[in-house]
Amino acid sequence: MKFKADRTTLLKALAHIQSVAEKRNTIPILANVLIQAQGARLTLTATDMEIAIVEEVTASVTRDGATTAPASVLFEIVRKLGGDTEIELDQSGGDAPLALRAGRYATSLNVLAVDDFPSMTAGQLPxxxxxxxxxxxxxxxxxxxxxxxxxxxxxxxxxxxxxxxxxxxxxxxxxxxxxxxxxxxxxxxxxxxxxxxxxxxxxxxxxxxxxxxxxxxxxxxxxxxxxxxxxxxxxxxxxxxxxxxxxxxxxxVIPRDNDKILRVGKRDFADAVARVSAISQERSRPVKLSLEKHLLTLSAASPDQGTAKEELDDGTVSYEAGPIEIGFQARYLNDITDQIEKDVEFAFSDSSAPTVVRDVDSPSALYVLMPMRV
Structure with a gap:
């Protein structure tokens, strides 16, 4: 097998391929990429036996053939070559090493037998x-x-x-x-x-x-x-x-009758959560939301660091129901609000029941969040 390929094209394909290849090396062949050259077509394949990825790229093939090479090593070499270099790969067959040349750089990589590379067939996909x-x-x-x-x-x-x-x-x-x-x-x-x-x-x-x-x-x-x-x-x-x-x-598990509705600007809310949760380095420590009419108070406490509190009022908050206090893990609040563009809606029942969260401008998404004891 012998071919030349543009570095940028080859690098892009290897980036996709090498992340699937098995890196733990329990089965050595799974750490390799299968390289098949035929005509003007180069096919790269990697698998960990759970996922298989195949990518075709154009190449100038002077000798058809196939081999396998360490996926992550080949990727790192090509990545570090830099520029728009043309890369030549040459393997004479059998267990001969794979020679790589680019400008004045040359290396050779040990290969494993093509026959040992597993085939993960998809079967019928109706x-x-x-x-x-x-x-x-x-x-x-x-x-x-x-x-x-x-x-x-x-x-x-x-x-x-x-x-x-x-x-x-x-x-x-x-x-x-x-x-x-x-x-x-x-x-x-x-x-x-x-x-x-x-x-x-x-x-x-x-x-x-x-x-x-x-x-x-x-x-x-x-x-x-x-x-x-x-x-x-x-x-x-x-x-x-x-x-x-x-x-x-x-x-x-999706509540249907949560009737205490809070609407708040996503950015104001997310920033306030970040500020009050900064008081504690514990990822699981809750942020408490205390609600009364048109007022949201966020607070957090740490036995070692102290306390933090921030209020959001009717400039950014809409809430008409009765008072409620409820706690959530800050990271979970952030994970949900990260998916929301502008305004977020919370629908509460009480301090121990699941809360429904929606993107006001995107009814196609719905989130449910379990509260924490505060």
Whole structure:
């Protein structure tokens, strides 16, 4: 195998590929990228046996062939070469090293046998649809912060993507929860998605597809079965196993009759939370919200550092209900308000019941936040 490729093109592809390759080296071949050169086409593949990513780039191929090389090492070399250098890769076959040349720089990398590189086939993917890249990006961004990292509840370690009944008919809905907060975001159902099963997309897959969406063309193709999902983003195809589990009946934890409504400017609220929570370095220490008519008082206390308090009045606050005091973890408040553009609405019941949070200007998103004892 021998080819030349533009450094910028190769670097972009390797950046996508190397983040999927297994770095713990429990199975050495999984740390490698499979490089296949044929005609004017270069195909790069990496897998950790849960996710597989394949990307095609253009190259000047003088000898067809295939090899594998350490993904992270190759990426670092290409990244550090700099400029618009043309890179030549040459491997004569078998276990001969992979020679890399760029200008006056030359190196060689040890390879592993192509036959040892695993093939992760997607199988039949009967459900296919296209979705705007920006829409998919929004579904992910406004829900993934609530994905659980608790491995014992593995069925919460991803985004639940499914078809649901909305106010205007069937919707494509993304839901994530860690038991402390819940995010539910929906969009108009894309053509072709109506019969799809509900699937749980793993956390790592969510992170990898989100990276690709920053450079995505207008449309992304999604294909899935009950066990696999595949995203085609331009010249990149990412295939992933799905979490084999049952997502909880999340609608049961969304309160329907919270009647104490607070509306507050997102920026004023987020800044006040940041200021009062700065008194404590403990991430789990709560911020207390004390509400009375047209007045919100935020406060926090630390046994070692002291106390902090800030008031927001009717210039930025709208609240007509009776007094209430309720506490939330500052980080959880920030995670939700980060998803909101302008004004945030809180719907409370009492100091111990779940609170519903909405973006006033975007009814497609709903959040639920469990209070803390203060």
């Amino acid at each position: 459900h296919r649809f296209h979705i705007d890249a920006g829409v998919l990006r929004g579904l992910i961004d406004r829900s993934r912060f609530a994905i659980s990292t608790e491995e014992t509840r593995y069925y919460l370690n991803g985004i639940y993507l499914h078809v649901a009944k909305g106010d205007t008919g069937e919707m494509l809905r993304a839901v994530a929860t860690d038991g402390h907060r819940l995010a539910r975001v929906e969009t108009e159902l894309p053509a072709g998605a109506s019969g799809m099963p509900g699937v749980i997309v793993p956390r790592k897959t969510v992170a990898e597809i989100r990276k690709l969406l920053d450079e995505a063309p207008e449309k992304v193709e999604v294909a899935l079965s009950e066990t696999r999902i595949q995203f085609t983003v331009g010249t990149v195809m990412l295939t992933s196993k799905l979490i084999d589990g049952t997502f909880p009946e999340y609608e049961r």
